[in-house]
Amino acid sequence: MNTRTLTAALSCLAALALVGCDPAATDAKPPAPATAEPSATPAATPSEEEGEPARPKTVPDFIGMGLQSAQDAAQAEGFSSLKSHDSSGRGRLQALDRNWKVCSQNIPAGTAASTRTTLDFGTVKLEETCPATDAKAPEAADGKMPDLVGESLKAARGALDPSTSITTTDAAQDRMVLLESNWQVCTQSPAAGAVLRGQPVEFTAVKFEEECP
Template identity: 75%
Template sequence: MNTRTLAAAIACLATVALVGCEPATTDPKPAAPATTEPATDAPAATPSEEAAEPAESKAVLNFVGMGLQSAQDKAQAEGFYLLTSHDSAGRDRLQALDRNWKVCFQNVKAGKTVATDTKLDFGAVKLEETCPANDAKAPEAAGDKMPNMVGKSVKAARGALDSGTSITATDAAEDRMVLMESNWQVCTQSPSAGAALNGQPVEFTAVKFEETCP
């Protein structure tokens, strides 16, 4: 063995000896367990809405003879907020300015006790008109048979028919145009009352309400 090889062997033995004398390595210190935040309570459930209180019950006042606006104001003051109105003359006119109308009929009899969420329906006519003997509401929607429209306003007659119906309205007395249909009453109709409706055109002749059919 030459000198270089011998020196290398001695160095190797010395390294082994040193390693063998070192204390055995210990396992690394275990990591501290991860701390977890304490479980928090789930957010409280949103409480459900409280059950609606039952509507109060009250005796309905007598609104007949009052102006429509005054009747509505009085009804609301009593807690009745579901209000509607209609033309008692059966002409299907809108109550555009309530102060120009007066109450002739009410759907709930005066003095009757009902819940305040009951809808009150006032039948009315214009101030200068006389209340009719009976509350003439707009005719119900026509089914498969032609209703009797004579005496009804042209507007009400039109509203009772299917929206796709072809309708012609002509003046029964003169050669005037039937423009404000709620001011015109039907004198004759075709098809006649009771006839089957199958999409055929409908014709009316009419005069103004203050006039008499020829």
Template identity: 80%
Template sequence: MGLQSAQDKAQAEGFYLLTSHDSAGRDRLQALDRNWKVCSQSIKAGTTVPVDTKLDFGAVKLDETCPAGDAKAPEAAGDTMPNLVGKSVKAARGALDSGTSVTTTDAAQDRMVLLESNWQVCTQSPAPGTALNGQPVDFTAVKYEENCP
């Protein structure tokens, strides 16, 4: 079902605590709900719950295939660099301390990386498992429809 239709139906049933997230794990915002479709929901359809229960929809863009299960956002880095290869640049940045300096370079061409949720990390420095002590982080990335070199 389309995300907007699912939200409308839930509201018609009396639910008002509605949220949604990117099932692909790219940390995209569902700004135009009509451009997204529902892949999962936090409460199974047909289950009887109070209408003040929070209902969360997992969604992807209309032209995308729903993943078998919601992709998880990377865990917060803490003191050790996680493996962020394959994650969206936006989700990778979100896993790092907000004070971390991050540089992202196009791995395929000489383009600017502007909408970070549309780019996937190809390489990272420091390497996964490296102690984080405030050093800058470098990513190379390509757009999702491209392959890392």
């Protein structure tokens, strides 16, 4: 073994615990550092991040359908943003869709609309007759008390400033008024047309299937 090879061998023995080497190599080099493996998961494409693009679709005719069936049909056509409201103006919630039927739709049938368009169905309960047009919610105008007789207590409350103090009593019996959308206003104080200055409001009411005394 020549001197050059012996020197290389001694150097290898000193570094044997860290790296392997060949004593015959005169210019030993440390191993190249490990490089990070590329990610196996590709980056999301713009279409994946933003969801399926909106497409124009012809809006079907939903009038006369049960609300649940109308919603299912709308979703099958790609419309996923759906709403419904009480066409009678009573402000009732459609808690069980199968108990309601469609009287109107905000986008007329046959209209081309983006699938991101919100479809709003006007509804009444199955045993009720659809109104000719959706009843509009009452509202206070020019700071005066609106005529709320015949309106549901829920709609009457919605017509007034949220800060208004309101008292409701049963006009026929001594019952608690629990679900205001099921009760109609019989009398009101202040009277219709009175200037509203933050004064308390009082209503008497009966259930909709009852007559005001």
